[in-house]
Amino acid sequence: MTGHEVRYRPEQERDHAAVRELHARAFGYPDRVPDLVDALRAAPAPLAPVSLVATVDDTDGDRVVGHVMLSGCRLDALERLVAVYSLSPLGVLPEFQRSGIGTALIGHALSAAEAQGVPLVFLEGAPDYHGPRGFDDAERLGFRPPSLRNVPGAFQVVRLPAYEDWMHGTFVYSDVFWAHDCVGLRGEQLRAAQQAGDR
Numbered sequence: 001m002t003g004h005e006v007r008y009r010p011e012q013e014r015d016h017a018a019v020r021e022l023h024a025r026a027f028g029y030p031d032r033v034p035d036l037v038d039a040l041r042a043a044p045a046p047l048a049p050v051s052l053v054a055t056v057d058d059t060d061g062d063r064v065v066g067h068v069m070l071s072g073c074r075l076d077a078l079e080r081l082v083a084v085y086s087l088s089p090l091g092v093l094p095e096f097q098r099s100g101i102g103t104a105l106i107g108h109a110l111s112a113a114e115a116q117g118v119p120l121v122f123l124e125g126a127p128d129y130h131g132p133r134g135f136d137d138a139e140r141l142g143f144r145p146p147s148l149r150n151v152p153g154a155f156q157v158v159r160l161p162a163y164e165d166w167m168h169g170t171f172v173y174s175d176v177f178w179a180h181d182c183v184g185l186r187g188e189q190l191r192a193a194q195q196a197g198d199r
């Protein structure tokens with residue numbers, strides 16, 4: 001959908017229901033991703049979460065059409081643990097997709113991470129989408145994925161200015177991702193993604 005002026009701002013409490021609805025529609029599961037977002041907002045983590053929304057003007061005010069979240073995780077480096085961000089989830093309402101909102105949300109999220117002096121932002125996602133938006137193959141750069149259920153190329157990272165050469169090791173998700181079984185893929189989803197990668 002085009003022709004709307006899209007604005008970007010930090011999420012507020014009044015947006016929570018709209019963010020739930022957005023991820024249910026974007027991902028196509030009623031609760032899995034919305035429950036992850038609710039838990040990430042509430043959980044203790046090594047870094048405060050960053051939660052940003054994209055909005056368009058509506059008759060009742062502004063309407064949430066996109067959302068991205070950064071939440072604190074850890075890199076298990078030889079020297080010490082490093083506080084890093086996971087970029088997850090990212091979602092845009094289906095009728096607003098393909099107009100640059102997802103790209104802009106990633107850009108705002110990376111700027112927020114950089115402003116906080118965070119060295120690394122990790123995610124697991126489609127390399128064809130995230131590669132042109134600044135992410136590199138994390139395994140190729142020497143980082144270890146958080147699980148064996150990792151699809152080649154999906155584990156990606158952005159190195160920000162605070163990154164230093166010694167910061168290598170295993171990416172460790174916060175417990176919320178494990179509690180919601182939102183690390184890597186599993187079962188049929190994993191098999192399908194691996195088969196697609198083999199072709």
Ligand SMILES: CC(C)(COP(=O)(O)OP(=O)(O)OC[C@H]1O[C@@H](n2cnc3c(N)ncnc32)[C@H](O)[C@@H]1OP(=O)(O)O)[C@@H](O)C(=O)NCCC(=O)NCCS
Pocket residue numbers: 026027090091092093096097098099100101102103104124125126128129
């Ligand atoms: C992925 C998502 C956030 C992109 O949002 P968006 O606002 O449509 O993104 P943009 O407009 O910035 O970019 C659109 C482009 O990305 C492409 N794209 C979208 N999903 C993609 C994917 N999984 N793999 C490769 N390319 C993808 C689109 O085809 C489009 O390409 P085009 O410009 O050549 O037409 C959105 O499609 C979405 O919410 N998907 C469901 C939730 C999801 O899968 N999130 C995790 C992302 S790994």
